[in-house]
Amino acid sequence: xxxxxxPHAVYHDYHxxxxxxxxxxxxxxxxxxxxxxxxxxxxxxxVAWFVLYLIxxxxxxxRNAVAYQEFLDxxxxxxxxxxxxxxxxxxVFHSITWLNLAPKAMVVHAPGGRRVPPTVIxxxxxxxxxxxxxxxxxxxxxx
Amino acid sequence: MAxxxxxxxxxxxxxxxxxxxxxxxxVPCPKDWVVLxxxxxxKDQLDGTLSYRWSCRMxxxxxxxxxxxxxxxxxxxxxxxxxGAGPIRIEPLKNFPIVRxxxxxxxxxxxxxxxxxxxxxxxxxxxxxxGEYLQTxxxxxxxxxxxxxxxxxLCYSACPIYGLEPGFIGPAAIALAQRxxxxxxxxxxxxxxxxxxxxxGIWGCTFVGECTEVCPKHVDPAGAIQRxxxxxxxxxxxxxxxxxxxxxxxxxxxxxxxxxEAAS
Amino acid sequence: MAKxxxxxxxxxxFSAGGVLSALLMPSLIVLFxxxxxxxxVHHTPYTRLLAVLHxxxxxxxxxxxxxxxLFHWAHRFRYTLYDGLQIKHLNELINTxxxxxxxxxxxxxxxxxxxx
Numbered sequence: 001x002x003x004x005x006x007p008h009a010v011y012h013d014y015h016x017x018x019x020x021x022x023x024x025x026x027x028x029x030x031x032x033x034x035x036x037x038x039x040x041x042x043x044x045x046x047v048a049w050f051v052l053y054l055i056x057x058x059x060x061x062x063r064n065a066v067a068y069q070e071f072l073d074x075x076x077x078x079x080x081x082x083x084x085x086x087x088x089x090x091x092v093f094h095s096i097t098w099l100n101l102a103p104k105a106m107v108v109h110a111p112g113g114r115r116v117p118p119t120v121i122x123x124x125x126x127x128x129x130x131x132x133x134x135x136x137x138x139x140x141x142x143x
Numbered sequence: 144m145a146x147x148x149x150x151x152x153x154x155x156x157x158x159x160x161x162x163x164x165x166x167x168x169x170v171p172c173p174k175d176w177v178v179l180x181x182x183x184x185x186k187d188q189l190d191g192t193l194s195y196r197w198s199c200r201m202x203x204x205x206x207x208x209x210x211x212x213x214x215x216x217x218x219x220x221x222x223x224x225x226x227g228a229g230p231i232r233i234e235p236l237k238n239f240p241i242v243r244x245x246x247x248x249x250x251x252x253x254x255x256x257x258x259x260x261x262x263x264x265x266x267x268x269x270x271x272x273x274g275e276y277l278q279t280x281x282x283x284x285x286x287x288x289x290x291x292x293x294x295x296x297l298c299y300s301a302c303p304i305y306g307l308e309p310g311f312i313g314p315a316a317i318a319l320a321q322r323x324x325x326x327x328x329x330x331x332x333x334x335x336x337x338x339x340x341x342x343x344g345i346w347g348c349t350f351v352g353e354c355t356e357v358c359p360k361h362v363d364p365a366g367a368i369q370r371x372x373x374x375x376x377x378x379x380x381x382x383x384x385x386x387x388x389x390x391x392x393x394x395x396x397x398x399x400x401x402x403x404e405a406a407s
Numbered sequence: 408m409a410k411x412x413x414x415x416x417x418x419x420x421f422s423a424g425g426v427l428s429a430l431l432m433p434s435l436i437v438l439f440x441x442x443x444x445x446x447x448v449h450h451t452p453y454t455r456l457l458a459v460l461h462x463x464x465x466x467x468x469x470x471x472x473x474x475x476x477l478f479h480w481a482h483r484f485r486y487t488l489y490d491g492l493q494i495k496h497l498n499e500l501i502n503t504x505x506x507x508x509x510x511x512x513x514x515x516x517x518x519x520x521x522x523x
Binding site: 004005016017018019020021023027028030031033034037041101104105106107115 | 155157161162163213214238240241242243248250253254257258284303306307349350351352353356363365366369370372373
């Protein structure tokens, strides 16, 4: 194997015995930032659960008003409610962390050449969240 | 405030034993002393066999990175007085093989850095007689942050992916590739894209973000990597919309191979 | 060569899913998952919800939300299992479970949306 730093070397140095330590399965518990990271990633499971919940709702809507009412009753069962409350927290957590981190991936240049500061992008993300939420609430509750 | 503090220093001597042991040293801690001062005191006065790396002692050379109380730090920039009564635990930088005591093997990083071609690549070099390459302050701002990297490898120590996936190219290498991609004098983005748009390149990163948190020079490698993911994805999409560019590349690659075969 | 890599596509799906779920899911789950079952607000009547769902825009948006959120989960969960639990040797199984699950869910969502 040719070492790109020493392509012409034809000898090997005396090689001391290096200690390589295996990463523990619980590496993510060793530091609080790692725990936060794993919680953030786990929030995607609750996102998937809610999609499943929506699919079940759509299935009920496909049948008739009785099936819809049965679905609503089912959603009041303790375990479903608890799961949804926990999901709500994780989904809001996902939303906040995502909207905070998205500015890092996008460097937007305003006309004139100056870079838009990341706080402005984050604030416009939150504005979009508010607008979308109001729209959903109006669609489902208004009128 | 106590005027002495205990440092628990990791020792690894391959000629003696196969494991890391800890040795306690009591060192003075004047207000302006950093961990490196403590280590130098140990080596000068208490135990001359302690091995560790350091050089500039002012945060620009990147040599003195170690794990202090579980966090990757530059020991020349970490004050003893921040640790109260102590004790302070000093270990070699995590995620690297330990050579001896606090010295780690950094060859892997060096090879990965070379592999991303961290130099100006141009289609055509301008002859010296024609003068310098000119760059506006705005063009400099595009990449300046990423040029601040001192190769201290604290980000590799903080990155759990690097620890789990030894083939991962890592934060500093990708940030330095970006430093050249975003440089207006450089034409090498496509070449670097081929090396980095790979499972062990940018796609291995899951945006933990700890690399940016520990960077002493505020390089923000996490941001650089996410930007690179976006531009790589858009380039990937473009390669379907404008296949003529891709065909040209394939022709050039085929020609290169022919010349290689003819030469051998 | 970037073309042969599937990762950029998976990452784009993951990102799109992340954005859509970040913007739309908080309000939806607070309403449908918490507020309506706890009767903090009155539930949307069947006829009104059906009318909203009949709108082609709503259907497209809802399908995009479901499909992209599932791919968001698939990508993220796959990496969490891969890195978090270090079960690399089960790589193919993880990929099949995650992306297969996402495809199955998207098909189910598309089916029930189209039949409305």
